Structure formats: structure tokens, C-alpha cells
Amino acid sequence: MKMSRRILFNVIAWGLVLAVAFPLFWMIVTSLKPGFELFRRPPTMLPETVTFEHYWRLLSETPFLLYFRNSVILASATTVVVVGIGTLGAYSLVRFRYRGRESLAFLVLFTYLLPSVVLIIPLYLFMVKLGLSNTITSLVIAYTTFALPYALWLLRSFMAGIPEDLESAALVDGASRLGAFRDVILPQLLPGIISTALFTFILAWNEYLYALVLVNSDGARPLTTGVMTMLISAFNIEWSLLMAASVMMSVPLIIVFAFLQSYLTRGFGAGAVKG
Amino acid sequence: MTDVILDQVEKRFGSFTAVHCLDLHIKSGEFVALLGPSGCGKTTTLRMLAGLEFPTSGDIRIGERTVNDVPPGKRDIAMVFQSYALYPHMTVEQNIAYPLKKRGVPLAERGAMVSKVAELLQLDELKDRKPKQLSGGQQQRVALGRALVRDPKVFLLDEPLSNLDAKLRAYMRAELIELHARLGRTMVYVTHDQLEAMTMADRIAIMNEGRLQQLGTPDEVYNCPANRFVAGFIGQPSMNIADGTLDETARFRAGSFEIGLDPERFDTRPGPVALGLRPEAISIGAGPIAARVRVVEPTGHENIIILETDGLGALTARTAVQVRPTVGETVQCGIDADALHLFDGADGRRRNRDDSMVTQTPVGERAKVKESQ
Numbered sequence: 001m002k003m004s005r006r007i008l009f010n011v012i013a014w015g016l017v018l019a020v021a022f023p024l025f026w027m028i029v030t031s032l033k034p035g036f037e038l039f040r041r042p043p044t045m046l047p048e049t050v051t052f053e054h055y056w057r058l059l060s061e062t063p064f065l066l067y068f069r070n071s072v073i074l075a076s077a078t079t080v081v082v083v084g085i086g087t088l089g090a091y092s093l094v095r096f097r098y099r100g101r102e103s104l105a106f107l108v109l110f111t112y113l114l115p116s117v118v119l120i121i122p123l124y125l126f127m128v129k130l131g132l133s134n135t136i137t138s139l140v141i142a143y144t145t146f147a148l149p150y151a152l153w154l155l156r157s158f159m160a161g162i163p164e165d166l167e168s169a170a171l172v173d174g175a176s177r178l179g180a181f182r183d184v185i186l187p188q189l190l191p192g193i194i195s196t197a198l199f200t201f202i203l204a205w206n207e208y209l210y211a212l213v214l215v216n217s218d219g220a221r222p223l224t225t226g227v228m229t230m231l232i233s234a235f236n237i238e239w240s241l242l243m244a245a246s247v248m249m250s251v252p253l254i255i256v257f258a259f260l261q262s263y264l265t266r267g268f269g270a271g272a273v274k275g
Numbered sequence: 276m277t278d279v280i281l282d283q284v285e286k287r288f289g290s291f292t293a294v295h296c297l298d299l300h301i302k303s304g305e306f307v308a309l310l311g312p313s314g315c316g317k318t319t320t321l322r323m324l325a326g327l328e329f330p331t332s333g334d335i336r337i338g339e340r341t342v343n344d345v346p347p348g349k350r351d352i353a354m355v356f357q358s359y360a361l362y363p364h365m366t367v368e369q370n371i372a373y374p375l376k377k378r379g380v381p382l383a384e385r386g387a388m389v390s391k392v393a394e395l396l397q398l399d400e401l402k403d404r405k406p407k408q409l410s411g412g413q414q415q416r417v418a419l420g421r422a423l424v425r426d427p428k429v430f431l432l433d434e435p436l437s438n439l440d441a442k443l444r445a446y447m448r449a450e451l452i453e454l455h456a457r458l459g460r461t462m463v464y465v466t467h468d469q470l471e472a473m474t475m476a477d478r479i480a481i482m483n484e485g486r487l488q489q490l491g492t493p494d495e496v497y498n499c500p501a502n503r504f505v506a507g508f509i510g511q512p513s514m515n516i517a518d519g520t521l522d523e524t525a526r527f528r529a530g531s532f533e534i535g536l537d538p539e540r541f542d543t544r545p546g547p548v549a550l551g552l553r554p555e556a557i558s559i560g561a562g563p564i565a566a567r568v569r570v571v572e573p574t575g576h577e578n579i580i581i582l583e584t585d586g587l588g589a590l591t592a593r594t595a596v597q598v599r600p601t602v603g604e605t606v607q608c609g610i611d612a613d614a615l616h617l618f619d620g621a622d623g624r625r626r627n628r629d630d631s632m633v634t635q636t637p638v639g640e641r642a643k644v645k646e647s648q
Contacts, residue, residue, distance in 0.1 A: 168327050169360035173421070174348035174377030183373075187364040 024250075031055070031243035038239060054244040063218055064245060067226030072252075074136050074222050075204040078143040082151045082200045083193055085144075090155035091181065095164070105156065108149045116146065120213050127214060136220045142210045147200045154199070158192030159185075194263040202253060223249050276303045277338040277428040277461050279324065284333035286319055293319040295485045297333070306455050306462045308476035310469060312508070316485040317465045321431050324463060325354050337429060348377065353422035354431040357438065359414045361406035361421075368393070368402040371420045378425065392420045412443045423458075430462040436471060448474060469509055473497070481505050503623035506551050506616055512579055515552045517587040518620065521545045527617075532564065532586025534610070536617065540628050547620025552610060554579070554593035559600060562609025566590065568600045582608065 030038065031054055033047040058064045093105050123145075127138040162185060170180035186193075208224045215221055221229070227245045231238040279301040286294040294316040301307045309317040322328040323335060326347035335342050342350050353374070361370050368389055375385045393399050396416040406414055415435065422430060435451075436444045452475055455462055466472055472479045473493045481488040481496060481504075488508075489501035500506035506514045519529030525536050525543035527550055534550075536543055559580065566582035569589070573579075578599055582590045592608070600606050617626040 163358055163360065165356045165358045165360035166362065168322075168325070168347075169354070169356060169421075170362075170373070170377075171327065171347040172325055172352065172354045173374035176346075176348070179377065184362055187362075 027243050027246050027250075030239060031247050033240065035240060054240040055248070058241055058244050058248070062230055062241075063226065064223075064230075064248075066218060067221055067223045067230075068248070070136060070220060070226070071205060071222040071224075071249075074139055074143075075201045077136070077140045078147065078204040079197050079200045081140060081144050082147045083197050086148060086151035086155045086196060087186075087189065087193065089148075089152050090159045091185065093152070093156050094159040095167070105153070108152055111146065111149050116209065119145075120210065123210075124213055134215055134217050134220055136215075136222075138214050139204075139207075139211060139220075139222070142214060143200075143204045143207060147203050151196045151200060154196050155189070155192050158189055162188045191263050194260055198256065198260055198263070201256070205249075205253060278303050278336070279429055279461055279463065280334075280336040281320070281324075282334040282336065284320075284323065284330045284335060286316070286323060286328060287331045293485055294323075294330075297487055299480060299487065299490065301461060301463060303461055304459045306464065306475060306477045308464045308466055308472035308479045309482060310466055310472040310479050310508075311482035311488075313467060314484075315482040317467075317482050318433060320482070321354075321433055321463060321465045324429075325352060325431050326350050350429075351427050352429045352431055353425070353427040355418050355422050355433065355435045357434040359406075359418040359438075361414055361417055363406055366403050366405055367398060367409070367417050367420075370406070370417055371398075371424050374421060374425050380425075388424055392424045395423070396420050411439055412447070415439060415447065419454075423454075426458075428461065430460055432462065432464045434466055434468075435464075437466070437468070444471075451475060469511065473509075481508060483508075499625065499627070499629065500551075500616065501625055503549060503551075503618040506618065506625075510553060512554050512591045512593070514616070515554065515557070515587070515590045516549050516618070517552075518547070518549050519586075520620075521548050528586075530586035532584070534612070534615075536615070541615075541617045542626040542628060548626065549618040549620060549623070550587075551616030551618060552590070553614060554591045556611040556614035557582075557590060557592040558609045558611070559592055559594055559598050559606050560609075562607050564608040564610070566606055566608050568602050568604050568606060571599060571602055573599070582606070584608075 029045070029047060032050050032052070033044070034049055034051045034053070037044060037048060093101060123142055124133070127133045127141070130138075132138040132141070166184050166188070167180050170184045171177070175183060206224065207222075208228075211222050211225045212228075215225070218226070223245070227242065227249070231242045231245065279299075281297050281299040284294060284297045284299075285292065297316075297320065299307075299320075309320055311317050319328060323330050324337075326342065326345060330343065337350055337352065347354075362373065365373065371389045371392055372385050375388060380388070389402075390399075393402055396419060398413070398416055398420060401409060401413060401417075406417065409417065415438070418435070432451075436447050439447060448471060455475075464471070464476065476493065478490060478492055479496050480490045483504050489496055489505045491499070491501075496505060496509050500509060500514075503516060507516060517529050517532070519527050519532070521527055521536070521543055523545050525538050525541075527534050527536055527548065529550070559582075564584055564587070566584045568580060569583050570581040571578060572581075573596070576596065578594045578596060580592045580594060580598075580600065582592060584590055590608070615627075618624065619626055
């Protein structure tokens with residue numbers, strides 16, 4: 001009874017893993033197949049001839065690298081801004097006592113109650129007024145608006161887990177408030193900062209809708225919309241190139257994930273056990 | 276001279292008053308314990324001395340200086356926290372060196388100073404460990420080391436021993452007494468444990484609900500408690516206190532119990548009063564009071580006996596090991612009439628006339644300080 005139950009669980013678990021992993025596998029396989037093998041019936045599971053021509057074409061003949069650069073700048077800048085403001089904001093929410101502190105923290109979450117589509121047009125008009133339309137900066141600001149509330153809450157729960165005595169001790173030991181923050185709070189907050197940074201980076205790296213609306217010149221376009229406009233037209237979809245681009249888009253995330261994965265899972269557990 | 280003076284210090288959090296108009300003069304080199312139940316304002320008082328909280332009104336002086344607006348790091352104090360508050364990402368050595376680093380002590384001197392303290396506290400072997408890798412007692416010593424290292428004028432200790440097991444606590448108590456004797460620094464020690472306060476402090480400030488109840492030596496607070504709260508709080512097992520009335524002829528009555536009080540020794544104005552009796556002031560064997568034995572607690576070197584009487588209610592007596600009545604038995608008890616404490620029924624103040632020793636609210640001290648300015 002117990003044995004059969006375990007087998008059943010295993011089958012279900014592996015089934016789920018396969019369902020999630022298959023598209024990724026198919027993406028890699030398709031990007032390595034030569035054009036004539038793409039639509040063969042029955043399809044080949046593994047490419048008969050492996051080719052890197054799609055990758056080469058993408059790098060040499062298209063503005064892929066430009067988009068890639070834009071995405072790196074965009075995601076990094078958003079991460080820096082969100083983590084910077086989020087850390088200081090979380091510190092304020094946890095350590096200082098002022099009127100409306102709790103309601104402020106909840107109000108911040110209200111931004112998630114609005115569907116993001118509703119916010120696009122106002123935000124677009126806003127950017128035009130500010131003279132920022134069609135710039136990477138406009139996307140950094142837009143992404144900050146929806147990554148920051150979550151970052152604030154995540155960091156807040158991490159911050160609440162740092163005993164106040166530590167900071168008091170640093171103050172008595174002669175540190176200024178800022179010094180205590182740097183010497184004692186920041187090192188303790190590092191796991192929280194890393195998981196917040198990962199979350200923000202992934203969000204900014206993968207975002208599509210805002211990038212589509214706010215930016216329409218190649219100079220500022222990130223990978224998501226860039227690849228789409230470049231390879232998908234009304235009459236034709238360049239499947240091989242699309243898949244090659246997708247692989248190269250995923251690689252940075254996979255690398256970052258592989259190194260920082262333990263921090264990320266710790267981040268999702270924060271606040272569950274306080275203190 | 277580093278006297279620590281609180282002059283009419285008050286601390287409010289919104290509508291809640293944590294500390295009421297507190298006057299306290301701690302003399303240079305003195306070891307003063309702030310003692311009281313949780314929520315009595317003792318930790319708030321200590322945090323105000325440290326500069327981690329600011330008084331709503333009143334003045335705090337350390338040495339010659341009024342420090343109301345001086346940040347904690349510039350008060351020349353060191354503090355040991357109940358949680359030790361060791362910096363988890365730093366090694367023992369870095370923890371102890373941190374206050375030196377923040378004060379700009381050159382690196383070369385730092386090493387020597389840290390080594391000296393580490394040797395004093397037997398932390399030599401542990402210098403490269405992180406706090407996580409230390410036992411509770413070791414962490415405690417590191418916290419102490421961090422306070423000792425820069426030789427501050429005043430030490431503030433916030434229940435530093437409460438996270439240790441009983442044996443280690445007794446050991447560290449002795450260590451701290453020795454340390455105080457050796458350094459001769461002013462120490463303010465917050466605790467809810469009367470044993471710690473009684474054994475270590477030169478004087479004890481007993482607080483309750485944000486008010487100073489009594490400031491006195493351990494002898495004074497034990498033998499001449501200023502009011503009913505102090506009487507009940509100090510002493511283990513605590514004082515027996517029975518409510519009753521005094522009549523015109525200075526006789527105390529509580530139910531069927533009756534005793535005449537000497538107007539020379541007590542303020543015997545008639546009215547509601549409470550009579551206090553330490554457990555050691557009750558003798559079992561002969562005497563006018565009939566009592567039923569409810570519980571016998573032998574501790575090895577003495578017996579604690581809980582009795583039920585008609586007039587005085589439940590009484591706790593402390594007897595020699597040989598005196599060991601059986602539970603349920605009725606015994607005769609005597610009272611040592613010289614050891615009676617009388618408290619006012621309305622405000623709980625002490626009404627014995629031997630109060631020359633008692634320094635309840637040190638109004639006189641405040642006046643003295645004002646004069647010397």
C-alpha cells in the first residue's frame with residue numbers, strides 16, 4: 001500500500017517535471033536543427049544534423065546583440081533602483097515609528113490590485129510629458145513601479161528578522177545610524193537583498209507588455225519585444241532563429257539562478273518563521 | 276567623577292507613561308541594580324541612559340555633562356544586552372574590536388587591546404570563531420569583552436545573565452562582582468531577579484509601574500521595605516502580608532487574630548492597615564496562633580512550611596531542618612514581635628518608626644544636586 005502510493009507520487013512528480021521541461025528541451029532542439037528538418041513528419045526528437053548556423057545568423061545579421069545590451073542595462077538598472085529604494089524603505093517601515101506606517105505598507109500592496117493593462121496608457125502619457133518616451137529610462141521607471149511593492153514586503157520581512165539589539169549595540173559602540181546600517185544591518189540583510197534582486201532582475205528581463213507600448217525604436221528595445229518584432233511578421237515566423245534567440249535569452253538567467261538559487265528559496269520562506 | 280544622575284526624568288510612549296518623574300543619583304564607582312517586574316520601566320530607564328531612547332522631559336547627566344542630546348556612541352558608556360547582540364557576521368575578535376574601530380583607534384593598538392580583554396575573559400582560543408559557534412556562556416563573555424575593551428566610564432547591563440543556565444549564572448555573578456571591584460567603574464544593572472540584585476549591587480533601585488519604589492542597600496530594602504510592594508517583591512519566599520485594622524488602642528485585628536502594637540515603634544493611627552511578617556519571623560512549636568500545616572517543602576538546609584490560620588490566612592514559615600511537622604497536623608505558632616512590618620491600608624507606605632535608614636524618594640538628593648550646579 002505504502003509502496004504503491006510512493007510510486008504513484010513519483011510518477012506524478014516526474015510527469016509534472018517533464019511537462020515543464022519539454023518546451024525547454026524542444027526549444028534547444030529546434031534551435032539546433034537545420035531548416036529542412038524543422039517541419040519533417042514525423043518530427044525528429046533529436047536533430048539528425050546539429051547546426052549552429054541560426055546562432056551565427058542571429059549574432060551577425062540581426063540587432064540581437066543591441067537588444068541584448070539594452071536588456072542587460074534595463075534589468076540591471078531596475079534591480080539597482082528597486083533594491084536601493086526597497087532596502088531603505090523596508091528599514092524605515094520596520095525601525096521607525098510614525099503615523100500611518102502600517103497602512104502605508106498595506107497601501108503599497110494595493111498597486112497590485114489594478115490590472116497592469118489599465119496603467120499602461122496613463123504611464124505612457126506620463127513618460128511623454130516627462131520627455132522620456134522611447135527610452136530605457138522610461139522602462140526602468142515603469143518596472144520599478146511594479147517591482148518595488150513586492151521588494152518592499154520581501155525586504156521588510158527580512159528586516160524584521162534582524163534583532164533591533166544588533167543596531168542598538170552598534171550605536172552604543174560608536175557607530176552613526178548610517179554606519180550601523182552599513183556595518184550590521186546590510187550584512188544581515190544580504191540573503192534578502194539577493195533574493196529581491198533576483199526577483200526584480202527576472203521580472204525586468206522577461207517583461208513584454210510595457211516594453212511593447214513604451215518603446216518602439218531599436219536603440220531602446222529590450223530582447224523580449226526586439227526578438228518578436230524582428231523575427232515574427234504577419235506572413236512568416238523564423239522558428240529556428242526565434243528558438244536560438246530564446247536559448248540565448250535564457251542562458252543569463254539560468255547561470256544567475258544556478259549560483260543564487262539557495263538564496264532565492266530562502267527568500268520565499270522569509271517571514272514564515274520570524275526572529 | 277562619573278556620577279550618573281537622572282533628574283525628574285519622564286518617558287512617555289504616546290499616552291502610555293513608561294517612566295514617571297524618576298530621580299536617581301548613582302554615585303561614581305557604584306554598582307546599582309534596577310530591579311522590578313517586567314514592564315516596570317527598568318529597561319526603558321537603562322535605554323535612556325544609553326541614549327537609545329530619549330526622555331520626554333527631565334535631564335540625564337553622566338559625569339559633568341548633560342547628555343540628553345548626546346548620541347549613544349558619544350556618551351562614553353558601554354552596554355551589554357540581554358540577547359548579547361553579537362554581530363553574527365564578525366568573528367569574536369572583530370566583535371570585540373568593533374567599538375575601537377568606530378572610535379578610530381589605530382589598527383596596531385587595537386590588536387593589543389583586544390588580546391588583553393580576550394585573555395582576561397579566557398577567549399584567546401575562540402578569537403577566530405563566529406558567535407554562532409560559541410556556547411551561551413562564551414557568547415556572554417564576548418559581549419562583556421566588547422563592553423570592557425575601551426574602558427568606558429559607565430557600564431550598562433541589561434539582564435546579562437538571564438539567558439544562562441543556573442550554574443553558569445552563579446559563576447558569572449561572582450565574575451561580575453570581581454570585575455566591578457577590579458575596575459571600580461559605575462555600573463547600572465537591570466534585572467528582574469532579586470537574587471542577582473541582592474548579591475551584586477551596592478544599592479538597589481526597585482521600580483514598579485514606571486515609578487521608583489525604593490532606593491537602598493540590599494539590607495535596607497530587605498529589612499525596611501518602604502512600602503507594601505517592595506515588602507512583597509523582595510525576599511524568597513516573600514513576606515506574609517495580612518490585611519486588617521488598627522483600633523484606637525493600637526491593637527491590630529484580622530479576623531480572630533489580634534496583636535497590640537507599640538506606638539513608639541509604629542505609627543498607630545487607627546484605620547485599615549496591613550501587617551507584614553517575614554517567613555523567618557514565624558516559629559513553629561509554641562505560640563498563641565493555631566495553624567494547620569498545608570505544605571512542607573524541604574530544601575535541604577531549611578524547610579519552607581505553608582500554614583493555614585484563621586485570622587492571618589495562609590502563612591509561609593521558614594524553619595530549621597529539624598522542625599518538620601506533618602501535613603494536616605495542627606501546630607502552634609509564635610511571631611517575633613520585633614520583626615513586624617506595618618503598612619498603610621490606603622497607600623501601602625511603611626508605618627514603622629525606624630525609618631531613618633529608608634531613602635524612599637530621594638528628594639534630598641535632588642536638592643543637593645541642584646545646589647551643586
